[in-house]
Amino acid sequence: MASITAKPFRLALLQLGSLTSSKANNISVAKRAVEEAASSSPKPNLIVLPEIWNSPYAVNAFREYSEKIPKIGSKNGEVGDEGETVKAMRQMAINNNVWLIGGSIPQKDERTDEIFNTCTVYDPDGTLVAIHQKVHLFDIDIPGKQTFKESDTLTGGKTLTTFVTPFGKIGLGICYDIRFPEMATIAARQGCVAMIYPAAFNTTTGPMHWSLLQRGRAIDNQIYVAMCSPARHPEASYQAYGHSMVVNPLGDILVEAGHQPTTVYADIDVDLLATTRRNLPITIQRRFDVYPDVAEKFL
Numbered sequence: 001m002a003s004i005t006a007k008p009f010r011l012a013l014l015q016l017g018s019l020t021s022s023k024a025n026n027i028s029v030a031k032r033a034v035e036e037a038a039s040s041s042p043k044p045n046l047i048v049l050p051e052i053w054n055s056p057y058a059v060n061a062f063r064e065y066s067e068k069i070p071k072i073g074s075k076n077g078e079v080g081d082e083g084e085t086v087k088a089m090r091q092m093a094i095n096n097n098v099w100l101i102g103g104s105i106p107q108k109d110e111r112t113d114e115i116f117n118t119c120t121v122y123d124p125d126g127t128l129v130a131i132h133q134k135v136h137l138f139d140i141d142i143p144g145k146q147t148f149k150e151s152d153t154l155t156g157g158k159t160l161t162t163f164v165t166p167f168g169k170i171g172l173g174i175c176y177d178i179r180f181p182e183m184a185t186i187a188a189r190q191g192c193v194a195m196i197y198p199a200a201f202n203t204t205t206g207p208m209h210w211s212l213l214q215r216g217r218a219i220d221n222q223i224y225v226a227m228c229s230p231a232r233h234p235e236a237s238y239q240a241y242g243h244s245m246v247v248n249p250l251g252d253i254l255v256e257a258g259h260q261p262t263t264v265y266a267d268i269d270v271d272l273l274a275t276t277r278r279n280l281p282i283t284i285q286r287r288f289d290v291y292p293d294v295a296e297k298f299l
């Protein structure tokens with residue numbers, strides 16, 4: 001297990017409301033919410049947007065709203081042909097001097113013509129520091145309740161994603177990815193202090209599993225877990241659950257939104273990781289002689 005190096009930090013989850021079919025509107029909504037969160041006191045270090053916030057969450061919309069995303073390491077002003085949402089997110093990070101997990105947006109790979117559900121992360125200089133393409137596509141059919149098939153238009157990503165900040169290493173997943181516990185376990189064993197998932201559960205699966213999944217991932221791995229959802233929108237074809245949430249390594253819910261537009265904040269106390277791991281020493285009691293270390297090939 002990699003050791004954890006981290007400092008206390010403050011997290012803000014933006015549960016955006018007033019999202020429409022206008023990308024320009026959605027960018028303005030996000031920009032305002034980032035400004036408001038960044039000007040709150042104490043100022044958050046890391047701000048998170050929800051899943052697919054610049055486009056309707058609908059399989060037939062993803063291609064139309066998709067954008068080109070430049071390479072990791074690309075800097076502000078260096079890239080001429082990046083999409084308008086990426087440009088806007090860089091500016092949000094720079095203008096507010098914060099780290100920004102840009103939720104997710106539909107990404108077009110111009111080389112292969114594939115569309116991905118993609119999260120980008122920016123440092124306070126606007127440098128693109130991480131890209132996570134949703135690995136597990138949300139294909140479910142609960143008759144009479146919830147049917148969705150991302151794979152109709154999206155392609156699944158093939159890599160796991162972590163990034164390093166001055167306050168610690170963070171693991172990324174997107175929504176349905178949380179149902180696959182290996183991702184969080186690998187991130188924890190690579191030294192991540194938190195797994196953060198831009199997300200959009202719905203009114204069927206949200207009440208069933210939203211909170212349990214986060215608490216489970218947190219307790220199993222003794223890390224912080226956060227999910228950031230859009231607010232519910234009565235006119236949308238997909239009813240997002242809301243309830244943006246942060247859970248600590250003991251599985252306690254630190255903060256939970258309702259379903260209305262709001263921003264929730266949580267202070268990440270890194271000492272609690274060490275205390276939890278000392279008091280419940282599962283990280284040093286694993287029996288890799290009985291089962292292999294799932295993280296080994298990624299370390």
Ligand SMILES: NC(=O)CCC(=O)C(=O)O
Nearest residue numbers: 138175176200201202205
């Ligand atoms: N956008 C998603 O991946 C939704 C996942 C979801 O609702 C679930 O229950 O899992």
